[in-house]
Amino acid sequence: MEIISKVSGALTSLGASVLIPIFIFIICMVFGAKLKKSLMAGLTFGAAYIGLNLVINLMITTVNPMVTALADNLGVKKDILDVGWAVGSAVAYSTKCGVLIILVSLGVNILMLATKTTKTLNVDIWNFWNHAFTASVVYIVTGNLIIGLAAGAVHAAFCLVMADRTAERVQKFYKIPGVSIPQGWVVTSIPIINGVNWVLDRIPIIKDIEWDEKHIQEKWGIFGSPLVLGTTLGLILGCVAGYWKDIPTLLNSAISIGAVMMIIPKFIALFMESLTVVSDAAKKFMDKHFKGREFYVGLDSAILIGHPVTVASAIILIPIVLVVAMILPGNRVLPFGDLASLAYFVALVPCLSKGNLFRSIISGIVIMSIVLLICSSFGASMTTMAVDAGYSLPKGAVDITALSAGNWLTWIFYKIAGIFA
Template sequence: MDFIVSVFDYISGLGATVMIPIIIAIVGLVFRLSIGKAIRAGVLVGIGFVGLNLVLNLIWDYVGPVTTILIEKFDLNLSVVDAGWPAAAGVAFATKVGAVIIPFIIIVNFLMLLTKQTKTVNIDIWNYWHFAFSGAIIMSITNSFWYGLLGAAGHAIIALKIADVSAERVQKEIGIPGISIPQGFAITTVPIYMLLDKIYDRIPGFKNRKIDSAAINQKLGIFGEPFMIGLFLGILIGLVVGYDVKQTIELGVAMAALMLLLPRMVKVIMEGLVPISDAAKAFLEKRFKGSEFYIGLDSAVTLGHSTTITIGILLIPITLLLAMIIPLNTTLPFGDLAATAFFIAMATPIHRGDFFRTLISGTIVMAIILMLASYFAPVITETAMNTGFDFPEGATDITALSAGNLVAYVFSLFAKLKIVGVFLIVAFVAAVLFFFRKPSTSGNTN
């Protein structure tokens, strides 16, 4: 086991830039693409992710300082610091569950494929930390490594099933065929967005009305183009935080670049994945009549949608306002605040790109996330201390908005019941498999 762990530690240490092209190329070869085409596909997808990360760095470089200024302007004085996803991931991977999470989840995924309980091959191994986090929470509560592994497996199984269910909408709205999103946090928001979507359908004026980026573009002409919206939004934020003229224009141009370049990088990823998808369909049609498989990717590929990134930026001040008024919140949004677009990654496809549905749902979900992050603060702080995590300056209690997911919360409540909780976790996972047994959430198309 130590050897296996060391091998996968080495693999995960190579990073996405190295591993994505290799994994995609191997998948291509498995589905009988020629060596040249498989390598080309892998390199293109790798380039797309490199470009995606470079563009996303704009958020941290330009929006990060804005976040600090907004916190000072709102005079937020909350006791728990949001240390961000790197802190949560580092803490999760540093536990005993985290040490074995990569090979363990690969085995879980393989068994799910073998038993035809999923269509998703989850190659997003860097985000396995979400499963490790759920496992670590349970292990911390029960003092049992095996209970922790059970929780991690349960979260992974739920992620694979919801990835299958939401795949059709993701592919249609994002424009990348043959993929799904099994990312451990993103899938926990899908049931919430599905429920809210049903509620919106029953509100007068919502059901037969859809306002997406395309509709905005059409009404506003050139000023409705995504990069122009980004420019105006950046300038507006610059004025609100008191930037001088130079800083305000810089922020506006950076936001415009974000809006323009993100979709371009997603198109590069799509160019690499299309041959893989076509080869997979041809391969499986010959051997498994009627079977279909998806390549499970990071939710970052959904951020190229203008609705997602626009609302992601709008949610920064909204989240700070929520932090001030929610009674159960003790979390100071900071580390993950610039990445609010990730929290609504699945809202856009579930709501079919509708701007107002996504904005309302995003606001509701950010309120839930703040409360969950506050709930997890004590155990995250304790685990961070036990694993030697380097706390942010001045912070005595930490959490992460990205750790505030409903699956980990439900499992933590069950875990407090010890052996009874084990059966409840198994029953909960079985109920999710049964409830989401239908192939898609395509619903009406408005």
């Protein structure tokens, strides 16, 4: 267990910006790409990932003060504080189940590839923390390591299946070849998005609203460009947060958000450059050795959030989610740590809704309402894990949570485990 813990800790300590490029390089070499191409593919992916995270961090540091001001202005007071995905992931990996989950999830992936029950090779190892959280919650409830790991393994398998089911649409919509998205939270949004679309398709007038990227650019004029749209949304959000009292801060925040919307697609283009090498090498390898068997590289949902509709809907949803948190019956969670990262929660909505901004907002409201209720239902589970791992609770917080841990699959396992505990 100690050796496994050290190996697991070493891998997760590298971070996604190092770990995934290494795997990209190894995959390219295994598939027969030349050393130079393999090395450049890995390094380009790493550079793109670091650049993307710098831009996302700019948005987070810009938006977080707005979130605080909005929460104060709205008077949102709850006893479970959302401390964000970074704490959630660290806590998830801190239990005995968390230590073992990387080996378990990799084992599930290899087994499913060997039995042809998936086409996805998931290299997004850092985000195995979602599987680890499921395993850890079940372990805390049952006290049984095997049951906890089994829950994590099922979560891993579910992610691969859902990644396969959406791979072609993801590749076509985002124009990124040979990839799928098995990220542990985002795949659980797929049934919710499909359900929302099913309902909206049956409502007169509403079903005909088409605010896609082309419509926005053509009908909204200059406000349809990502830079101007982002700046405008930043101005509106800043005013709602009370920034109109401080014009320099308001303008700086608005321009920063506009810059984020303009710059993100540039880094997505670098991802495409890197992944094209992987895709071409994989295709040749499969054609030669496996008679054309299709193969996907499973990646973080971060590569999807560059779409203008995704970023726009995320910004619009910030004040909406705070209002929802205030009025939603049964909610105990104060959104904060993950609120500036709402783009991740709606990352797949544009793809599954034909790039429709209106549907992205509606789906986002439904998704975040479910997330808030699930995190409320978890109650003290994450607090228990955090305290055991040595985390100090923020002042005034009775319990802590992370919105990014609030997926319904984990919740189902949590409830089942409670019955048999």
